[in-house]
Amino acid sequence: MSTLALPSEGMSLGQLFQTGRQQAQEIQSSSLSFRDPDYQRMVEHLALFSANETIDDVTTAHLPYILVQAYLGQVVVRLAGQDRKSLLLRARAYYTHFYHLCDDYGLVADEDKAHFKAIEENISFNAARAREDNIARYKRQKETTQKLQTLEEKLTQAALNNQDPEDAQREHTLLLIDSHVQQCLQELQFIQDELKILAMRGAQPPTSATDVDHDRLDMDRDRGRLTERTGPLLSDKSQVRRPFVITNKREELRAGVFKPSWRLPTMSVDQYLELERERGGIIEGGGQGPSEDNGEREAQLDADEQAQDAETMKQRQWDDFKDDNPRGWGNRQGKG
Template identity: 40%
Template structure:
């Protein structure tokens, strides 16, 4: 028995459940998260195909012509763009451009049906005039930019509060079409508010990526398996070596281009051996000799005087029983005192006196 094709309501319900599960996940870099992300993106894309096949939204319709139940399908492109921005790895620039295209389709759909407010319609015109430098606030006036950011933050907070209030009683929404319509329109307004913030972030990130140097082309002549064996790495990239080979320490790719321009920072060294020796060196100078070796060297150079005597500066202990030496020391001290009395300090300097 062949599987019956899913309806738009069934696909959308399945996609919403996957999106809510992704929003509750915390590890966005895990393989399971990326698999669930890819599945949710594929489901939303299937929703868009079904909506296009049944011509869900006509170009000649206005907001009043769209039923309250169909309003929930208008933000599909917005949900798709939000999920695409969560993809990690691969070509980041292509993901940003893909998400930006989904945001644009979402805004154009609302604009065709007259759902955008006057302020949001003016922002859309501003965005279409300068996609690569789009900003929701003034880029030159800091005060005006701050006021705009504060105003948009308060507006977003109010929309979230109102949306939470409308969602508290889902049973009443099923029986009250006006309440259901108000809920869907509030959700769309919040999505528009966050869309312009995402478009501003995408423009800034694309500008940063444009300044990055181009990635070097892969070397197709080298077998990846051989390089892993030479580096002692397994299939998972793990290696028991503590010192990486020179090819990995110096960075991938060539240093200079064909016309002699540097492609990445490098340092000129006298030899490859010097680079290897400097990898695990401490950041301070180590002693080159022990303390005993230093003292021996100072003795050899005459920096240390040993053996006592007058040169050592050590006065011998006086012998109290040697009266002749004591008398000689006394006479010498008296003579020195008499000399200082006869020749006061400074008396010999007579050259610079007035």
């Protein structure tokens, strides 16, 4: 396989694949538009992959060519052109072909199969379910990227130590395919959403030239009215451009010449007191003075307090006497 080369390019399949891969990665990080399907035709011509094989039957050197359709989809979906719908359909065909090829070799996880089925059948989930799925896919993609970086470091170290990196290279390629399967499903979802937007845009009736002319005339008319109201009074030739009243501003300025600098009251003191009286803020008249009944009641209360104090003192004296003279004290029990 390494000796097969294109007559026009003079490059082998492996060299062409590596070149296309590098250019595809450069395109993803730039605004350039590029597509080169030569290595795709070579892969199809050589028939490197068969539905009767398993992934163990594919050699490590041939594993990277499974990614051809994925790289083509990444390039085409970033092309800018007038017929955006055709580009999206073409990119979707590349991604779908790549997904089915990986599925035939058993390289698609169960969660990815469920995701592809939801996209294919246009199944929509609620916001909470969609958010959970997006978070789970993001975490999985992040873990895959970290594993790829670890394997790349291992491959670099093996190359420096002149070790055979075939096992690590195969593991790295399979993990890279899994990463592109995840990206493929994400791109398919984006393509489907963009196709819906294009369909909605195409359903809108086109704007005729007559409507555009009418809108432009209305805008010019409104702009002219605004200029008449806010523009200068006189033109360059001293012609009056809009009506005005000369005495308006003069009278306003005259009224403000002898105007005091402080704020004048809006009502008199009597008016303010009358307003407060209506609100209930002013109490008129005095309160009730002390009556005879109140005096008698107070005298009776004082007498009751004095009597209560006298009774209390009597009880205290009796308690003191009992303390000083216990019961039976001084009884000689008949001894005379």
